[in-house]
Amino acid sequence: MKRICKIDLHMHSTVSDGTDTPEELLRKVREAEIDLFALTDHDAVAGCNRIRKILCPDDPQVLSGAEFSCRDGEGKYHILGYGFDPESEPIRRLIDTGHGYRMKKVQARLDFLENAFGFEFPEEAIQQLLELNNPGKPHIGNLMVEYGYAASKEEAISEYINQISFQNEYVRPEEAIQAILGGGGIPVLAHPPFGSGEDLIVGDEMEHRLQRLIGFGLQGLEGFYSGYTPKLRMQMLRFAEKYDLYVTAGSDYHGTNKLVTLGNIGVQRMPVIPGGLRRFLEALGVM
Numbered sequence: 001m002k003r004i005c006k007i008d009l010h011m012h013s014t015v016s017d018g019t020d021t022p023e024e025l026l027r028k029v030r031e032a033e034i035d036l037f038a039l040t041d042h043d044a045v046a047g048c049n050r051i052r053k054i055l056c057p058d059d060p061q062v063l064s065g066a067e068f069s070c071r072d073g074e075g076k077y078h079i080l081g082y083g084f085d086p087e088s089e090p091i092r093r094l095i096d097t098g099h100g101y102r103m104k105k106v107q108a109r110l111d112f113l114e115n116a117f118g119f120e121f122p123e124e125a126i127q128q129l130l131e132l133n134n135p136g137k138p139h140i141g142n143l144m145v146e147y148g149y150a151a152s153k154e155e156a157i158s159e160y161i162n163q164i165s166f167q168n169e170y171v172r173p174e175e176a177i178q179a180i181l182g183g184g185g186i187p188v189l190a191h192p193p194f195g196s197g198e199d200l201i202v203g204d205e206m207e208h209r210l211q212r213l214i215g216f217g218l219q220g221l222e223g224f225y226s227g228y229t230p231k232l233r234m235q236m237l238r239f240a241e242k243y244d245l246y247v248t249a250g251s252d253y254h255g256t257n258k259l260v261t262l263g264n265i266g267v268q269r270m271p272v273i274p275g276g277l278r279r280f281l282e283a284l285g286v287m
Helices: 022-031 046-054 089-117 123-130 137-146 153-159 173-182 203-216 230-242 275-283
Strands: 036-038 061-063 065-072 075-082 186-189 220-225 246-250
Touching: 022 046, 046 061, 065 089, 065 173, 075 173, 075 203, 075 246, 089 123, 089 137, 089 173, 123 137, 137 153, 173 186, 173 203, 186 246, 203 230, 220 230, 220 275, 230 246, 230 275, 246 275
Parallel strands: 036 061, 186 220, 220 246
Antiparallel strands: 065 075, 075 186
């Protein structure tokens, strides 16, 4: 088994809201000399399946992965799943449910933009949008920029798209966690401090959130992340140690849709893999 020095377990492809195809992403993973990676598209495993079909014997190790968008009465959560069977019934059902919500929201957002602001798009452009694997706010934002309704994707989302909200069109966090466990995987809370929009969740609020999710079966948290300050990273690692949680490490790379470099997990190469991350890798049989 190859020695693992460079890890990135959080990235997105064109199957969700990234700009690299799974095939392009694998090429960039090779070029970045990443030893272990996971493609974690939103509510989808199609990209993982495509990558596995083109892997070569000398390629980096890969984990099955996905990131599930969740919400309940206490906020929003992104739950990462790793090492599950992508063809298992619980995972397939979860993906179908998440995809159904996503498509309903896309159509509702398009209707809202037309009714509230008069933003109209050619039928062909709308059809291309709806034919994407997992269209979302970034895709609509890019469409608005293309047709002159916003100066940037960020402006389109913050000034227009976010004016419509959905309270019930989400997978609940316990649903995602139980489905990942049911598929033989490990459920992990993605970028815990950045779970609900622009709000920063830390301290007692973070601890309460973790306690609830652990009660549902959560087994890990993203302890290394491109967007963390050293203080946030230390707090996450302390929570992981306190609650005996696995630790993961990811960049949240989206290609040109986000200013994050592939392989950037907030620290340089790890000469020694920390305990929570080591236990996670051992549990999945990659160390």
